[in-house]
Amino acid sequence: MRACKMQWQISVMAVGAVMASCIYQTSLSQARADDTPEQLFNNACRTCHTIKEGDNRMGPNLFNIIGRRAGSLSGYGYSSAMKDADFAWDEAKLARFIASPDEVVPGNNMKPYSGLGSGDTKRIVAFLLSISAR
Ligand code: HEC
Structure with missing residues (x-):
């Protein structure tokens, strides 16, 4: 028992x-x-970036980032690697940069940042595209 x-x-x-x-x-x-794409952005990027025109923090603001030339904001002190990068941000470049910054702009100063999973990368790029088109 x-x-x-x-x-x-x-x-x-x-x-x-x-x-x-x-x-x-x-x-x-x-x-x-x-998590909405905006929440993902807030978690992964917002510590250093805003999406407001002219509002640079530790990183440059990402207002209208799709179509903007890399390293081109006059009020922000970029690394020379980013300043000399000779391209405009499109969806593919952004996705690769978010996944692995040094592969796209070797010697860039976006640190400490360790990259994201590919699903999150896609959703963040979609979010940046949506705010660029507004
Ligand atoms: C720890 C701070 C930090 C985090 C987190 C961060 N960044 Fe950055 N980012 C930077 C800095 C600093 C630069 C400037 C790099 C340079 O000058 O080489 C930068 C540059 C960039 C640029 C180039 C902008 C331009 O004007 O050419 C893009 C695009 C970008 N970041 C996107 C993102 C995205 C999207 C995320 C989130 C997934 C993110 N960053 C997370 C600090 C950060």
Whole structure:
């Protein structure tokens, strides 16, 4: 009888643990799936960049970034690598830069920044495109 009671208690505890871990995992994945592109931008870029014209922080503002020439804002002190980069930002360049800045502009000064997963990269580029088109 005692053994039986103990077994019952153990199985109640096990069910509790499984339920707790399910609830935990669900809330984690929901937090990611619910992130809007703007929230992703806020989490990954907003520490250093705003999207407001003229509002440079640690990084240059990203107002109208799609179509803008790299390193071209006059009020911001770029690295010489970025200043000398001879191209305009389009969706493909931005996606590659966000994934791996040094591959696109070697020696750039966007640090500390460690890149993003490809799904997040796409959504952030889509967000920057949407605010550039406004
Ligand atoms: C730790 C701060 C920091 C974070 C986080 C950061 N950046 Fe930057 N970013 C910079 C700095 C500093 C520069 C200027 C680099 C240079 O001059 O070489 C820059 C430059 C850029 C440029 C070039 C702008 C221009 O005028 O040519 C783009 C585009 C850019 N960042 C996009 C992003 C995006 C999108 C994110 C988020 C996914 C992001 N950055 C996250 C600091 C940051």
